Amino acid sequence: MTEKHEDGTTRRSFMATGATAVAVTAAGVGIAGVAGSGQRAQGATLPLTPQCTDGDDTPPVIEGPYFRRNSPKRTNLRTTGVSGVLLSLTGFVYNIRCQPLGNVLLDFWQADQRGQYDNSTAQYRGRGHQFTNADGSYTLETIVPKDYPGRTPHIHVKVQAPNGPILTTQLYFPGDTKAYGMNVAQLNARDAYYITDTLIALGPLTSNRYAGKFDFVIKR
Ligand SMILES: [Fe+2]
Numbered sequence: 001m002t003e004k005h006e007d008g009t010t011r012r013s014f015m016a017t018g019a020t021a022v023a024v025t026a027a028g029v030g031i032a033g034v035a036g037s038g039q040r041a042q043g044a045t046l047p048l049t050p051q052c053t054d055g056d057d058t059p060p061v062i063e064g065p066y067f068r069r070n071s072p073k074r075t076n077l078r079t080t081g082v083s084g085v086l087l088s089l090t091g092f093v094y095n096i097r098c099q100p101l102g103n104v105l106l107d108f109w110q111a112d113q114r115g116q117y118d119n120s121t122a123q124y125r126g127r128g129h130q131f132t133n134a135d136g137s138y139t140l141e142t143i144v145p146k147d148y149p150g151r152t153p154h155i156h157v158k159v160q161a162p163n164g165p166i167l168t169t170q171l172y173f174p175g176d177t178k179a180y181g182m183n184v185a186q187l188n189a190r191d192a193y194y195i196t197d198t199l200i201a202l203g204p205l206t207s208n209r210y211a212g213k214f215d216f217v218i219k220r
Contacts, residue, residue, distance in 0.1 A: 055096070056096075056197075056217065057096055057167075057217045057218055057219050058159070058167060058169055058197070058198065058216045058217050058218065059169065059195060059197050059198065060167060060168055060169050061168070061169045061170040061193055061195065061198065062168075062170075062193055063156070063158075063168045064156060064170075066109065066117045066119060066156070067109060067156065067158075068109065068119065068121055068124065068127060070121070071107055071108075071109065071124050071127040071128050071129050072124050072127070072128055072129070073128065073129055073130060074128040074129075074130065075128065075130050075138075075139055075140055075141060076128075076141040076142075077108065077110070077125075077126055077127070077128050077140065077141065077142040077143070078141055078142060078143060079123065079125055080123075080125075081112070081123075081125060082112055082113070082125060082126060082142075082143060083113060083143065084112070084113030084143040084144060084146070084179065084180065085113075085143060085144040085178070085179040085180070085205070085208055085209070085210065086141075086142075086143055086144075086208055086209035086210065087140075087141075087142050087143055087144050087209070087210050087212055088139070088140075088141055088209065088210070088211050088212065089139070089140040089141075089142065089155075089171075089200065089212040089213070089214060090137065090138065090139045090140075090211070090212070090213055091137070091138060091213050091214045091215045091216065092132070092135070092136040092137050092138070092215045092216070093106070093132050093136050093138065093159065093161075093215070093216045093217075093218060094136060094215060094216070094217050094218070095161075095217070095218060095219070095220040096217055096218075096219060096220075099136075100132075100135055100136025100137075101132060101136050101161050101218070101220060102131075102132055102133060102134040102135065102136055103131050103132060103134075103161075103162055104131060104132040104136070104159060104160065104161045104162075104216075104218070105129060105130075105131055105158070105159065105160040105161075106129065106130050106131070106132065106138055106140075106157060106158075106159055106216075107127075107128075107129040107157065107158040107159075107160075108127065108128055108129070108140060108142070108155060108156065108157050109126060109127040109155075109156045109157075110126045110127075110142065110145040110154070110155045110156060111126065111145040111146060111148055111153075112125065112126055112143070112145065112146070113143055113144075113145075113146055113180060114146055115145070115146035115147055115148035116148070126142075126145075128140075142155070144173065144177065144179040144180075144210065146179070146180045146182065147182055147184075147187050150191075151187075151191055151193070152172065152173075152184065152187035152188045152190070152191040152194055153172070153173050153177070153179070153182065153184060153187065154170040154171060154172050154173075154193075154194075155170065155171040155200075156168075156169075156170050157169060157170070157171060159216050159218055161218060161220045164218065164219075164220050165219065167216070167218055169198055170193065170198060171198050171199075171200050171214055172188060172194055172195070172196075172198055172199050172200065173188075173199070173200055173202065174199060174200070174201075174202055175188055177202060177210070178205055198214070199214075200212040200213065200214045201213045201214065
């Protein structure tokens with residue numbers, strides 16, 4: 001398992017054993033053929049995302065050095081100077097009982113098509129926060145970020161339900177992602193922070209655009 005839970009001792013008792021979690025995962029692989037269906041990647045042939053019913057919440061990944069507070073409220077990060085392979089990312093935020101959560105803060109930040117962060121706070125390029133809709137859904141219009149030294153392409157995000165704890169994690173891309181000449185499979189394999197639990201499920205590349213899906217599952 002590649003999970004990096006820092007607080008595994010707080011998991012709910014009915015999903016407390018690893019044996020239970022594995023059994024559910026194995027049972028779910030059979031129906032994991034649809035992109036975006038939200039199954040865990042382990043044992044499956046397609047890169048898929050965690051699902052609330054597998055008994056696990058979305059694991060944390062390090063914040064890294066480039067988070068900036070007070071990002072603009074926006075769902076479209078394709079602002080001036082940001083271009084590349086387009087990514088339309090959609091999904092839901094659930095609690096571990098599979099209930100969709102509205103009004104959850106999602107604060108995204110990412111590198112651009114050159115693998116660079118805008119670390120000034122003049123324009124907050126590649127940064128934006130939003131709140132999930134009442135049905136738990138969200139949409140992010142952005143680009144596929146390029147890799148940078150030591151890191152495979154990834155999108156950072158902080159997730160927080162009202163008055164809830166903050167989940168800080170990173171979303172990753174399947175190995176066959178085509179953008180900027182990257183060998184994403186090799187980059188993923190070499191990245192110390194890469195985990196399959198937070199892989200975005202990508203559809204086909206069409207007209208320079210990917211549709212991606214990722215569902216968050218948070219303790220709430
Ligand atoms: Fe980063």
